Amino acid sequence: MKRHDRSPRVLAAAAVGLSGLAAAAFLGSQAFQRHPATAAPPAPPATGASASDVAEPATPPALPASVPLRLDVSRIGVRTPLMTLAKNPDQTVETPPPSRAQEAGWYRLGPAPGSRGAAVIIGHVDTADGPAVFHRLGELRPGDRVGVLRADGRTALFRIDSVERFDKDLFPTRRVYGDPGHAAIRLITCGGRFDRGSGHYTDNVIAFGHLVGSAGKGTR
Template identity: 75%
Template sequence: MERRARRSRALAAAAAGLSGVAVATLLAFQAFQGHPATAAPPMPAPAASTASGSVTPSAAPALPRSAPVRLEVPRIDVRTPLMKLAKNPDQTVETPPLSRAQEAGWYRLGAAPGSRGAAVVIGHVDTTRGPAVFYRLGELRPGDQARVLRADGRTAVFRIDSVERVGKDRFPTQRVYGDPGYAAIRLITCGGRFDRGSGHYTDNVIAFGHLVRSEGGR
């Protein structure tokens, strides 16, 4: 009997700093392929996929750490609460449960959005029922905004610098999880071609951005 869906897992080794010592931690995250009739998710345009790591953007001053509450990405109509994610016992990263596939999750063991470091937000691309929260992530373009409402009442506003499609065997671990020296954000999902033989997406789609300003506060 034919399976309606198979798991797609993107494995990456993430370097984390602990008292000045780099600790390699295996992180993983999943997305699910929907029904075979579901259209493939949008992919980044070639002009939007240029690597951004060679130029340091002019970022706004970093904010004190505060947990994120909500993410809004206007171009792709994303307005989602942010659940907290950590690691599973096997050292893979937690992912939003499929029952909440229309919500994204913040990797709370990394930087908070707006504070110094790379704040990582993960979302599913699709499920057996159709598109999930980050289905349209590949439509983002440099210059687009991502806004994160934080628990301290401030809104951290990020400018997207690049949107890149990368093979899972070439996952840019340091660029995603490493501290770039300013307040940054990374939005991640699965993408590329869906390999029906293996049941996996071949790539990841990653949006890189930096803090441009903060609004509000109390």
């Protein structure tokens, strides 16, 4: 839908029904008109940045479930508390409210960061007033590190494998929400071209990563 001029823009993400990946995926598209002073960050190519030439460390055992409290991504200057997100009445995945666009949110109906499965964290790319928490997400590259502080005192440490851009109509639901067989993380925001006519971004930018270890209390 179109926005009023001062409404913040929000990203679109796919939702998977609680019955599993066989359920239909729904797209929420609420990306709005850009603030003219805000430049969109360069988006990675649709094919993503390959990590095939980077030595792959052994994947450590998954951690027990624990609520995530904070996300740290030093490469792009992100240090944000994590709110919890679920689903909207139309079964799309919630996004952080516009008033908290500088914070990211964890999709609590999926795995916790560090536990087996793909932990999904969502953040806005920008608002009518300027850059938001994931404005620089597209700058991540294979090998960059991500830390998630959890309620159990551990920090789950992830390595980025690829950063890719997808047309919102071709959102990779299974790849984002499916169980990869180990502890993984997905960071999601809007990207690509902003269509002023429709009031939407055309794409999603997704960073894919996997657990490489943990630090802090009870480190394994």
